[in-house]
Amino acid sequence: MSTQSHMRTRMLCEAALMVALAQILSYIKLAEAPNGGSITFAMFPIFFFAVRWGLRPGLMAGFVFGLLQLIFDGAYAWGWQSMLLDYLLAFTPLGLAGLFKGKRWGLFVGTLLGCCARFVIHYISGVTVYKILAPKEFLNWTFSSPALYSLVYNGSYMLPNTIISLVMAVVLYFPLKKYILGQDLR
16 A cells, blocks of 8 residues: 555544544533534544644545534524534534644644634524524623624634633643644654
8 A cells, every 4th residue: 555545544534533523522512502502522623633634634524524413413403504504614614723734833723713713604604594583682681683693692602612622722732742743644
């Protein structure tokens, strides 16, 4: 087997393992919002994989994870637009962390970028698809627009998810630094 073929096989195997781990972690919900969205440890394996292997494999892993979320996590969807935005498009940009492949602090910057991109897509979904569900009041807040409601609602689970992913990155960075930077792949 050639070195290139070996590395491709290794990358696909690691992708399968990290997506499977993310899916398993997604079932451990620390909190769940009433109209979809939960606080879990699930995003970190996708960030880890993306920073290790790069942009294209990272986007692929994010897409597959989103597809699995749609199929197995009891997708909360309001039509095909919601399925597309809240699952396939929202989880794919977690792979943007791959832009920082091999960078010393890439895991942290990549995690922030991936989380922000996912939040933006959920926000757009909230403003365009879920605007009909926007209440006038939520958690003692009064909302005058679907945009404000989407910001608060999606932020209520994406901010904790971002913090969890960053804490996991801090805790695991030094013990796994060689793997995060892909030094074992050379």
